[in-house]
Amino acid sequence: MVNDSLEITTICDDVGHSKFTIESGSSEIERPACGTPIYQHRSLPRIKILGTGGTIASKGTDSSQTAGYHVDLTIEELLDCIPDISSVCELEYEQLCNVDSKDLNEELLFKIYKGVTDSLQTFDGIVITHGTDTLSETAFFIESSVDTGELPIVFVGSMRPSTSVSADGPMNLYQAILIAANPKSRGRGVLVSLNDQISAGYYITKTNANSLDSFNVRQGYLGNFVNNEVHYYYPPVKPQGCHKFKLKLAPGATTLKFPPVCILYGHQAMSPDLIDLVVDHYDGIVIATMGAGSLPNEVNQKLLSLNKPVIYSKRSMDGMIPTANLPKPLAGTSNIIASGYLNPEKSRILLQLALAENYCMEETRRVFRGVYGG
Numbered sequence: 310m311v312n313d314s315l316e317i318t319t320i321c322d323d324v325g326h327s328k329f330t331i332e333s334g335s336s337e338i339e340r341p342a343c344g345t346p347i348y349q350h351r352s353l354p355r356i357k358i359l360g361t362g363g364t365i366a367s368k369g370t371d372s373s374q375t376a377g378y379h380v381d382l383t384i385e386e387l388l389d390c391i392p393d394i395s396s397v398c399e400l401e402y403e404q405l406c407n408v409d410s411k412d413l414n415e416e417l418l419f420k421i422y423k424g425v426t427d428s429l430q431t432f433d434g435i436v437i438t439h440g441t442d443t444l445s446e447t448a449f450f451i452e453s454s455v456d457t458g459e460l461p462i463v464f465v466g467s468m469r470p471s472t473s474v475s476a477d478g479p480m481n482l483y484q485a486i487l488i489a490a491n492p493k494s495r496g497r498g499v500l501v502s503l504n505d506q507i508s509a510g511y512y513i514t515k516t517n518a519n520s521l522d523s524f525n526v527r528q529g530y531l532g533n534f535v536n537n538e539v540h541y542y543y544p545p546v547k548p549q550g551c552h553k554f555k556l557k558l559a560p561g562a563t564t565l566k567f568p569p570v571c572i573l574y575g576h577q578a579m580s581p582d583l584i585d586l587v588v589d590h591y592d593g594i595v596i597a598t599m600g601a602g603s604l605p606n607e608v609n610q611k612l613l614s615l616n617k618p619v620i621y622s623k624r625s626m627d628g629m630i631p632t633a634n635l636p637k638p639l640a641g642t643s644n645i646i647a648s649g650y651l652n653p654e655k656s657r658i659l660l661q662l663a664l665a666e667n668y669c670m671e672e673t674r675r676v677f678r679g680v681y682g683g
């Protein structure tokens with residue numbers, strides 16, 4: 310683009326739709342004493358899209374199918390379904406994997422972690438497309454392991470496959486990109502965009518297996534979309550008490566290997582024998598207890614006798630485990646830690662991160678204290 314006194318070059322292919330802001334005003338261009346024209350060129354925000362799969366990247370056999378579909382759409386094809394956003398941001402995309410989120414493992418989590426950390430310095434926002442089943446786990450993991458600084462990292466999924474009538478994926482993705490590109494999203498850490506709502510990845514939970522309004526967060530939605538405007542209810546804030554871990558690969562390793570931690574589900578007539586079945590295979594155990602930490606007394610006693618950390622979480626969707634409800638050892642220090650507000654699957658990731666750092670019981674307890682457990 311050239312005129313008499315101003316020349317602007319751009320790396321954006323679609324110059325016609327690009328937006329340029331000349332801070333000093335285009336008619337009155339400030340000139341330094343030497344007479345050389347100066348201008349300021351603020352480019353569009355650069356957004357990186359990382360594709361990982363999920364229903365948002367799935368196809369069914371006909372437009373009425375909303376179950377039994379398969380991941381079959383690349384991130385490039387997915388981006389073709391959304392309206393033109395070349396006037397809002399510059400996009401780059403990368404396919405990290407294309408799987409149902411039930412198949413995400415440590416190796417793929419590490420790929421996502423690398424995809425995020427490699428883009429932190431060069432992009433203004435990151436969007437990650439992901440299956441909704443385990444999206445909250447990956448979002449929690451990224452919030453706990455990446456110092457995001459000011460950069461928004463926005464997870465997005467969908468509940469209907471791309472082929473269905475009223476597929477929600479394209480709108481959710483479109484909104485996620487607008488969130489990532491919006492300056493008001495800075496300083497908020499890991500966000501989730503689904504069904505017009507913006508929420509914190511640290512606390513979000515999938516609460517409905519089928520509905521479009523699948524995600525719920527008792528800690529409050531951060532914002533909303535109306536007519537594709539981003540509306541935040543609060544100024545930027547990050548999750549209170551979120552412990553940041555620095556991931557380290559073992560010498561010679563090319564991917565992460567976390568200490569194994571399992572989750573057991575509490576129920577009426579739960580037998581302590583269940584603990585015997587798993588204890589030798591895991592470095593830590595998370596229990597989805599009944600209510601706010603209830604388990605049969607024999608199970609409490611068995612768990613107290615273990616020489617490894619046991620996190621008491623809850624099978625109830627909401628609420629928390631207060632430390633006052635934990636069983637007490639007859640002597641010595643306890644190996645049982647309250648999960649606070651974290652659900653079992655997030656507690657599992659937090660315990661794995663703590664074990665990977667070789668945290669002792671007290672250090673691990675301190676980490677959970679950040680979310681009012683410990």
Ligand code: ASP
Nearest residue numbers: 363364409410440441442
């Ligand atoms: N099965 C899907 C997944 O990858 C569910 C979804 O994305 O909504 O998690």
